[in-house]
Amino acid sequence: MSIAEPLPIRDLQACCAPLTREPIDSAHAESLAKSLKALADPARLRLLSMVAAHADGEACVCDLTDPLGLVQSTVSHHVKVLVDAGYLTVSKRGTWHYYRLVPGALDAVSSLLTTV
Amino acid sequence: MSIAEPLPIRDLQACCAPLTREPIDSAHAESLAKSLKALADPARLRLLSMVAAHADGEACVCDLTDPLGLVQSTVSHHVKVLVDAGYLTVSKRGTWHYYRLVPGALDAVSSLLTTV
DNA sequence: TGTATGAATCGACAGATGTCGATGAAAGGA
DNA sequence: TCCTTTCATCGACATCTGTCGATTCATACA
Secondary structure: OOOOOOOOHHHHHHHOOOOOOOOOOHHHHHHHHHHHHHHOOHHHHHHHHHHHHOHHHEEOHHHHHHHHOOOHHHHHHHHHHHHHOOOEEEEEEOOEEEEEEOOOHHHHHHHHHOOO | OOOOOOOOHHHHHHHOOOOOOOOOOHHHHHHHHHHHHHHOOHHHHHHHHHHHHOHHHEEOHHHHHHHHOOOHHHHHHHHHHHHHOOOEEEEEEOOEEEEEEOOOHHHHHHHHHOOO
């Protein structure tokens, strides 16, 4: 992640009250919107869900192309969006790249939306 | 909402486990993505936040144009997106339309993202 | 009836996004 | 050294999206 990138969602949570607690300012609205945009795609939601459900909680791109019904380059693109947004991490072993959920990342964005 | 519209988020919650509990199927991924897309815009996040913070928990379009820095037709567009997605309701009194948060709508989408 | 006000709709447009096929890069094995 | 496999990147394309100005609609009031 370059320095110009949006804050990953966990930093956002560390600083902010839930959306309805008080009016959100432009900068934080921008950050939260980016985090939500990364999530707001059916292929990426299924991808996240598949990674979470996969053996050992990790999966490679090749595990995902068939069940998603998408070409390798497209899956690679979606995975990159989720890594950049802070939802996935990658660990490389040989020619394989294994992706895994970042613990707490989904809970962080979730807690920003709650009203209670 | 026409019959062809996506399920509002509350129905989604009534039927589904959180994203990481088990692999989500295509149809539900599509629904959840639509609900998230409605939220994934800085202007709409600020709009929701302003409505929640406004006196009596409701606001009209004319209350929002100035603080958002957007033209009336644009605000009207964003409001419609949020109403269609089930986050806002409208009550019309004279020429004024007052928008208000749907109780529990944000909590519903939030709970679908939680992993715990 | 006519006018004023708040809001929805329409048409246009630039920019972002999801998808694909083709190519390139890195690592391992014959 | 060469081939294979896994993945990233690139270029192209159609579609979607956010924004605006102009118009239309509905309601209230003079």
